[in-house]
Amino acid sequence: MRKKESYYQALMKEAQSFLEFCDRDFVLRQVIKTKKFKAYLNEKLINEQIPPLFFYDRKRENFIYREG
Numbered sequence: 001m002r003k004k005e006s007y008y009q010a011l012m013k014e015a016q017s018f019l020e021f022c023d024r025d026f027v028l029r030q031v032i033k034t035k036k037f038k039a040y041l042n043e044k045l046i047n048e049q050i051p052p053l054f055f056y057d058r059k060r061e062n063f064i065y066r067e068g
Contacts, residue, residue: 031037054063 051066053066055066056062057064
């Protein structure tokens with residue numbers, strides 16, 4: 001029994017979306033392997049560990065210097 005054309009179109013669309021996913025996954029893996037991206041992640045981690053000098057007070061609607 002022969003399948004409808006819409007079945008083959010849906011199958012082709014699914015295969016195309018899978019290939020696009022694989023392509024994005026490959027590109028993402030290549031970006032993660034770069035030295036600049038690793039340096040960016042390291043810098044981001046360091047920035048999260050350092051407490052900010054200022055914080056925003058919503059009641060006064062301004063920045064306040066945080067001592068010590």
